[in-house]
Amino acid sequence: xxxxxxxxxxxSLDHGIKVLVYGAxxxxxxxxxxxxxxxxxxxAESGLLxxxxxxxxxxEINNIVELGEVYNWCxxxxxxxxxxxxxxxxxxxxxxxxxxxxxTKSSDPRQAYGELIDQMLTLCKNFRDLxxxxxxxxxxxxxxxxxxxxxxxxxxxxxGARLSNELPYLFDEVFRYELVTDSQNQTHRxxxxxxxxxxxxxxxxxxxxxxxxxxxxLIFKKIHPES
Numbered sequence: 500x501x502x503x504x505x506x507x508x509x510x511s512l513d514h515g516i517k518v519l520v521y522g523a524x525x526x527x528x529x530x531x532x533x534x535x536x537x538x539x540x541x542x543a544e545s546g547l548l549x550x551x552x553x554x555x556x557x558x559e560i561n562n563i564v565e566l567g568e569v570y571n572w573c574x575x576x577x578x579x580x581x582x583x584x585x586x587x588x589x590x591x592x593x594x595x596x597x598x599x600x601x602x603t604k605s606s607d608p609r610q611a612y613g614e615l616i617d618q619m620l621t622l623c624k625n626f627r628d629l630x631x632x633x634x635x636x637x638x639x640x641x642x643x644x645x646x647x648x649x650x651x652x653x654x655x656x657x658x659g660a661r662l663s664n665e666l667p668y669l670f671d672e673v674f675r676y677e678l679v680t681d682s683q684n685q686t687h688r689x690x691x692x693x694x695x696x697x698x699x700x701x702x703x704x705x706x707x708x709x710x711x712x713x714x715x716x717l718i719f720k721k722i723h724p725e726s
Contacts, residue, residue: 520674
């Protein structure tokens with residue numbers, strides 16, 4: 500075995516930035532896809548109206564098999580490798596499709612939810628581990644229990660409490676899409692990048708402010724100025 504020494508900086512750059520974004524409906528989570536560099540939108544929703552005035556490439560999927568085919572195309576083909584950012588909108592919708600399918604196979608809800616968790620965690624890890632690509636997972640917002648404090652906080656929402664609780668641990672960056680009001684009573688859309696008493700969020704890069712403008716190109720540049 501030949502030992503090859505790398506640096507944490509080079510490995511981080513090669514890996515890409517993996518993000519989970521959640522928030523209430525209508526805030527602009529789909530719209531934010533237009534701010535991502537070299538983006539391919541992978542859509543499990545019909546709500547692409549907010550992107551009607553731009554020509555972003557999009558693949559629409561209806562089930563997890565089709566999503567697996569998209570993953571293989573992105574991971575193993577020259578054309579798929581051209582996209583710098585993969586924008587999955589939304590992981591919540593995909594999970595609901597998976598659960599509905601599993602319920603048709605078994606009369607035991609526990610088995611259906613077990614299959615849901617296994618398939619979704621595998622799917623998320625596969626996309627998360629794509630080398631050299633940024634991947635953004637969009638999620639609905641729900642309430643989850645903070646394992647440290649026992650408090651209920653806003654967090655990503657998928658069918659099944661266990662899946663919702665485990666999702667944030669898969670990513671280095673977890674952002675909540677929020678509306679905030681400034682001292683002049685003006686409302687702004689922001690991404691919460693640090694946790695609060697009422698919402699889950701995290702920034703393992705340490706490069707982001709508590710609140711950032713919802714511009715993924717800007718955020719990626721702050722995390723990796725060399726990219």
